[in-house]
Amino acid sequence: MDSFLIGAGISYTMASILCAISLAIPEWVVSTDLGDINLGLFVQCQQIFGREEQCRSTESPIAWTITTLLIIAGMMLVSIGAILVVLTRKQPSLIVYPKYFGVAAGILFCLAIVLFPAGFDMPVIGGTSFLLPSTAKVGMSYGLFCMAIACTMIGSALALGKMYYSIIIFR
Template sequence: MDKLVIISAILFIVADVFALASLGNPEWVISQDYGDMKFGLTKQCQTIYGRSPICMPPSLCPEWKITLTFIIIGIACLTMTCFFLLYSLKKVAMLKVARWTAFVGMVVFCIAALIFPTGFYVEEIGGEPYKLPDSVSIGTSYIMFIMSIFLTIVSLLFAGKICLPMLYV
């Protein structure tokens, strides 16, 4: 059982790293208008005529502020889940706490993924909620965040279906 718990913790750590990396990278939305603009939740960068990019803190719309808050809460939940899983090696009952903490993290990640596209209406992007203009695309940071959600779900299923039944043996 110890190996299964460690594997589950590693999967949660990888999901946590993907979520952190997506926040650190400004490529959530990429626009080809006005030079090469990259919009992120923690910074936005612009490259003009092949020069080095100029990055600055973004002025986020309310929807993206909520998305950022939910992602930070989700990262905190995944981090606590990892600690609870490691602590469960000494106290097996902590597996349930870890599972519920991971579930909360998964829920806030999913809510963040649903709220984020509602901010496409901002002037710099020029779209509508859930609809980007043709010259704008989703960047690698958003894809990393979606991968983080996927890994969280896989990790949660692994912890719930494989590790947790060991409590009743």
């Protein structure tokens, strides 16, 4: 196994971990209008005037439900890509597949990141689709997910780079 594939495997693993963390932390949208409100894709947490934070599940907009499904599907694909990178050591014929799983995961992640702002028209946020009010901002989970997209694209480029590097060297 060469450095391109090791880098791709590490990038894919980091992307999978970052996606899992971003789904677990309910800080996709943070609002300071009526106390501190943190919205996850399915959970709303609120802390009013220094009291203990209370979290409850909410009915999410359909855009956020689809976003969650796209993220989970992308996580599965990028995890399979990482596993295939490890398996290429035993079966070199698998070397062509990790890049395809990474690119497919990247497409799903990009669809999710574009679809997510369509759910900003929730009453608790007070915005419109694709436009947050001035009292709300995207939170840490959104940033972690953006980093996961970057890791996926870097891993795909490294896996793809291995193929093109091999073609150039063998000519």
